[in-house]
Amino acid sequence: MQMLVGNEFRDSSDGHVINIVNPAYGTVIDTVPAATYEDVKLAIDTAVEGQKMWEEMTIRERTQKLKKFASLCLERREELGKILAMESGKPFWKEAVWELDSVAYTIEGSCEVAKHYYGKTMPIGTEPGYDHDIQFTIHEPLGVLACIIPYNFPPAIWSFKVGAALAAGNAVIVKAPSYNPLTLLKLHEMLVESGVPASVVQCITGRGSEIGNWLMADERIAGVNFTGSTEVGIDIAKNACKNLIPYQFELGGNDPFIVFEDADLDLAVKEAGDQCRNNRQCCTGSKRFIIHNSLKKEFIEKLIEEYLCKEVQGDPLDENVTMGPMISEKAAKTVEEQVKLTVEQGGVVIYGGKRTGAFFQPTIIDHVSPDTDIARDMEVFGPVWPIIGFDTFEEAVAISNHSRYGLGGGVFSRDIKTCMKAAKQLKTGHIAINGSGNFRAAELPFGGGKRMSGNSRESLSAVMDEVTQSKSIVLRYVLE
Known part of the structure; x- marks a missing residue:
């Protein structure tokens, strides 16, 4: 299977691949590209340009496409569930198909919270010198977000990171898990089929340590959202801070x-x-x-x-x-x-x-x-x-x-x-x-109470705070 880099699905620039193994039998079920630095740079270049166009669309236009994608998830749940079961070891009906149902719910919910994420209007006449002004806030997308997905619940965790980010007008570069990336690649095919521009939903496969370092070395990445081990999270944070890239982590637990x-x-x-x-x-x-x-x-x-x-x-x-x-x-x-x-x-x-x-x-x-x-x-x-x-x-x-x-x-x-x-x-x-x-x-804020378990509150009720930034606007003297 090919990765989505640039505006099409393609092999890696050097042709190298990684075997994807069915853990039940130890047999190879497919291969995916092992992305190179050139591939990652192309993904960032493409996402940066794609995000500008995606942000210009109305929320209504963006969410219409995402809701179509959610419907496709439900229509193709058995096909996708079989792939997930084979590459992840999850029982087909009990777990794999259920996980695709959760993707559809989270994407639809992300569309709704994006449409109802309101700014604030400040009270008038509270501070001397601003009696004739109207002050308010709006929310804007951050830009290009790197989303690094773990192997344990790839589609479900992917939907929390990608759904709200896209609905808010961001582009995403997804690093699929090395062990089981096939279902996510299929989901990206379905996003494009639903009308989401390929440039906005890049999906890279390959070695996590290399790809993560390359992503964090580029100052055009506006944020990184990672779920995985605490040790890997610390490494990502060290690299992200060199460019002051904000990070949202869900890490280890006991x-x-x-x-x-x-x-x-x-x-x-x-x-x-x-x-x-x-x-x-x-x-x-x-x-x-x-x-x-x-x-x-x-x-x-x-x-x-x-x-x-x-x-x-x-x-x-x-x-x-x-x-x-x-x-x-x-x-x-x-x-x-x-x-x-x-x-x-x-x-x-x-x-x-x-x-x-x-x-x-x-x-x-x-x-x-x-x-x-x-x-x-x-x-x-x-x-x-x-x-x-x-x-x-x-x-x-x-x-x-x-x-x-x-x-x-x-x-x-x-x-x-x-x-x-x-x-x-x-x-x-x-x-x-x-x-x-x-x-x-899905609705409840989710994340660690101690920093070694992360700093995110990824959920439908809190995620918009993590994928947007607030802008303050003042209409001076309009009430004179």
Whole structure:
């Protein structure tokens, strides 16, 4: 498959390609170009010119095209879902097709918030010297935005970054994930088919470190929006600051899942068991299960019996399969090493723990100490449930906050005062009451409560602040 650079889909300037592998079988399903510096420069040149024309269109004209694209997503959801399942390992109906539905919703929502993102009119006669002036603000697009997409939910995360940016009049240069770029390339084909100029929606494939550096080295990039690891985010920020390029990041997490003594245990087990989606390769997936010691044994038993033992691993296109492979064998090996380290630090694997190629069994590790790596700053991006016991409210909160991360979390108690007290004290960007933090409601501001988890509030209710800038206008002496 070719990338969208310039005004057409094309190969890289030197002809080099990257193999895209089906992680379930380790077989090559397609190739994509490995972009060169010349390709990236052409993408920026094209986007800069395209953005000028795109901004001149009315919001009505832009959103008409984007809404047509959203309709196409729903029409072609099964075709796109199959591609996503094959390149990502997501079960076809349960996860891959659903993700395309979410794209359509987010794009449509982005159109609506763009049309209703109002400026402000200042009160008249409050400050001496301005009694005869009318002061107001308008919003303008930033320009060309670099959008760097992760592998775990490529279409869904892409839609949050691209939808509002385009509706507001920006051009985007998308860096597709190296492991699974095919669905995004198809989405860009559909954008062009819907009437969005190709120059406005460049989509580059290739090595992330090289492409990211080339993008950040160009002062014409007006902003960068990145979802991924904290370490990569730090590297991008270092390069972006050389040109004072603004950045919006959603980074790592090690989200707590706290079950207090008076919790509805069946509900807590359900919320913990429902987190097998995408092999727990989720930014907001609960990654530390902090369970009151009086409930810990029963919690583990029910989690295994009612959920984990019922998971079926295999080909994601098989309708009976509930868990496909991880994104790659390399990713599965990383989880394997993390589990091994946790055991060396005193944890005990009581369920699962085995890897076969890119497949990793759902795994429960009990007797995890609060001072271990997994209980603090080691983010496990895979199907692992570390269990950490506690006795007091203060202990649970302290364990939760003893991490450099602060993305999300969940607390369980029948006492709403306990829940709200915990929600107030936990240093995270979002909290679920009697639910896991493993959610991303499209309307709700989403982002880290600590800087190592990012600085963005990407959502339909907040994203317009991140893709536009305010301009103040004064009509002097018009009321004399």
